[in-house]
Each structure stands twice: as C-alpha cells, then as structure tokens.
C-alpha cells in the first residue's frame with residue numbers, strides 16, 4: 001500500500017521504517033529540513049536501537065521529504081505522528097496536529113484516503129481532524145476520506161521490537177472502510193507473516209498479535225488509560241517502598257511477592273526515582289484535564305503524579321540527609337536520558353535533579369552514553385559540567401547518583417573509581433547496584449528504598 005507519515009520523530013520514523021520493511025511504499029514528511037536531510041543520507045536523527053539497520057533494509061520503499069505534495073496525493077493511508085506537547089494547564093498543544101491535518105487535507109488525492117491519528121490526542125480529536133479536513137477540502141459530505149485512530153504503544157529504546165512484535169494493535173474508527181484498510185495494512189504484523197530481521201528475531205512465544213477494533217473515542221481513550229495505568233503502577237510501588245523503608249521491610253521482596261500474582265504482574269513494579277519521558281507526564285495531565293472538562297476528577301491519576309514528583313525531590317533530600325551540606329559539593333550524575341537505550345531528554349529526571357542540586361549550591365558533573373550532545377544543546381548552567389566518560393564525571397566528586405540504569409554503569413570498575421572521588425556517597429536511584437559490593441568497595445550506599 002502507499003502510505004504517508006507526517007512527522008519523523010520517535011513514533012513517525014519508527015512507524016514509517018517498519019511499514020516500509022513490511023513491504024509498503026512509505027513517504028515520510030517532516031517540516032524540519034535538517035532532520036529530512038539527515039534521513040535522506042540514511043542516518044537517523046534519534047538514537048534508537050536497530051532503527052538505522054532497518055532503514056537500510058527498507059530503503060527501496062522509503063522516502064523522506066519536507067514537501068506535502070510529494071507525499072500525500074497517492075496515499076491510501078496518511079498517519080499523523082506529530083508531537084502533542086503539554087500546555088501549562090495540562091491540555092495537549094494541538095497546533096502541530098492542526099497544521100498537519102490541514103496540510104494533508106490540502107493535498108488529498110482523488111482516491112479514498114484514511115487519515116490516522118497516531119499521535120496521542122485528546123478524546124474527540126478524530127472528529128476534530130475530520131472537520132478540519134472537510135473544511136479544507138470544502139466538501140461537507142465527502143466520502144474521499146475517513147478518519148481513524150491508531151494509538152501507539154512503542155517504548156523508546158525498544159521501539160522497533162515493539163512495532164514488529166507488539167502486544168496488540170488498537171484501531172478505532174466510525175468507518176468500516178477505514179477499519180478494513182488498516183486491517184489490511186497491519187495484516188503482516190497481526191499474522192506475523194513477515195521475515196524477521198536477523199538482528200531482531202521474532203520472540204519464540206509470540207503467536208498472532210491481537211487486534212482491538214473499536215470506535216474512535218474508545219481507541220483514543222485506550223491510549224490515555226493505558227499510560228495512566230502504567231504510571232500509577234510505578235507510583236504505587238514507590239509509595240509502598242516508603243512504607244517498607246519505615247517498617248524495615250525489603251521492597252525488592254515485597255515487589256516480587258506482589259508481582260508474581262498473575263493478576264498484577266512483575267513489570268513496572270521497580271521502586272526508584274520515578275517515571276520521566278515525554279509521555280506519562282503529559283498523558284496523565286491530559287487525562288485529568290479531560291475529566292475536568294466533563295466535571296469529573298481523576299484523583300488516582302493525580303496521586304500518581306504527586307508521588308512521582310515527590311520521588312525526584314527525595315533524591316536531593318537523601319543526599320542532604322547524608323552529606324548535611326550540599327553547598328560547594330560536587331555531585332556526579334550517571335545518566336541523563338529518561339531511560340536507557342534512548343537519547344530522549346524530555347521530562348528526564350536527571351535534568352530536574354541537576355537543577356535542584358545546583359539551586360542548593362552544588363556543582364554537577366553529568367554523563368550519558370548517548371544523550372550528551374542533546375543535553376549540551378538543551379540545558380546549559382554555570383555549575384553543570386557535561387563529561388565525556390563516567391570516570392570523568394566521578395573525578396573528585398563528593399557523591400554519585402545513578403539516575404539512568406544504562407548497562408555500562410553496572411559494569412564500571414566501582415572499586416577503583418572510589419579512589420578517584422573526594423567523597424564516598426553513592427545513591428542508586430534505580431535499585432540496580434549491589435549494595436554489598438558497593439559497601440565492600442568503601443562507598444556509603446544509599447538507595448531510594450532505604
């Protein structure tokens with residue numbers, strides 16, 4: 001099928017590359033000319049494992065452009081995958097969605113086109129996009145197009161895996177024809193009939209991928225409800241970990257004991273600094289804002305947000321309690337990206353923690369394996385020094401905080417690094433370091449759970 005993707009960010013680019021790999025002809029359009037140039041040269045503007053490899057395999061069926069007329073007219077399906085960042089009041093900023101929908105509408109071809117919201121958009125956005133397109137093409141009852149929602153569940157860092165081998169695909173539309181078109185598009189994924197790339201074999205246990213085919217509003221709500229649920233699972237274990245700390249219980253054992261109940265599951269039950277990233281914060285805020293629009297409240301979701309921001313503050317409180325004075329001290333931060341295997345810094349806890357430490361008079365030396373260039377461009381502060389290696393970040397530091405659990409940090413020679421530090425405090429923000437080993441190496445070991 002002929003497909004267009006509007007927006008080549010983490011979602012749009014991954015979707016475009018995967019659909020081209022599956023055999024569709026894909027044209028990706030982005031307003032960012034620099035990004036498009038990079039993509040045309042076969043390089044990815046973002047760090048995402050296997051993305052460039054798959055781009056190379058799919059290159060015959062994959063084009064990039066800044067020009068809508070080159071992308072849209074022949075498309076049977078147009079995916080909108082532009083950003084929907086939060087406004088200060090929590091509502092998503094829909095200006096990119098509006099611009100994308102209008103530009104696509106102005107270039108619609110004569111054949112039937114399905115316009116798909118892949119961006120995470122508030123409930124009702126499908127209808128809004130439909131009205132934007134209708135007024136742009138000045139056809140009130142046109143059957144040249146239909147609108148659908150196809151929320152995205154990929155996780156940065158495993159985006160290709162999640163797209164080729166998803167837990168489920170959700171499609172929503174009030175048009176049967178649109179649903180059928182999307183079913184045909186996704187058939188190779190649903191039936192897992194494509195040849196798996198050698199670098200990303202199909203999981204042995206994977207059978208057919210379930211399809212949830214719903215109406216527009218349900219598909220839109222599924223995305224928000226799923227993200228809010230994951231967010232509150234994280235906040236729940238963080239809340240329980242504070243109680244565990246007070247009563248002398250081992251939260252790791254508690255989490256295991258809870259998670260082995262099949263109704264609960266072990267994932268997202270790791271206590272730590274809390275969630276970051278571009279989605280959970282904005283999507284929980286948007287869900288609360290939608291509830292308010294209907295004179296409802298969402299106290300559970302609100303509590304998850306409150307607990308999450310408390311976790312970040314606790315990092316600084318723990319350091320302060322241990323070191324007494326932060327003024328004039330140097331703190332090393334290991335990890336800047338909001339999670340391992342991505343360079344995404346949106347809502348990254350590390351940046352907020354760095355700012356809080358600097359406000360209290362500390363100097364911060366920070367490292368990340370892939371997000372340093374982005375960080376240098378996005379956050380420059382006089383007392384924030386970006387370091388090219390973890391060893392450099394820990395040099396002469398009074399304390400080190402493991403913020404992002406990149407595997408390479410677990411393999412550091414912690415014993416000899418202790419000698420290069422001025423102090424000996426290590427705060428494991430992700431519960432991944434071995435307390436006994438750290439204490440044996442001479443560290444004063446702190447964690448988010450004790």
Ligand SMILES: NC(=O)c1ccc[n+]([C@@H]2O[C@H](COP(=O)([O-])OP(=O)(O)OC[C@H]3O[C@@H](n4cnc5c(N)ncnc54)[C@H](O)[C@@H]3O)[C@@H](O)[C@H]2O)c1
Pocket residue numbers: 006007008009010011012029030031032035081082083084096099100103118119120121152153154155156278279
């Ligand atoms: N990043 C994730 O992990 C993730 C996961 C699931 C869902 N989502 C949702 O998907 C959407 C996109 O997220 P993202 O992280 O890929 O965003 P992003 O910021 O990485 O990418 C958005 C892209 O859209 C481009 N763009 C903006 N306006 C445009 C226009 N009018 N025409 C063409 N291109 C335009 C931008 O230049 C940018 O390249 C958001 O709604 C997000 O909530 C994201």
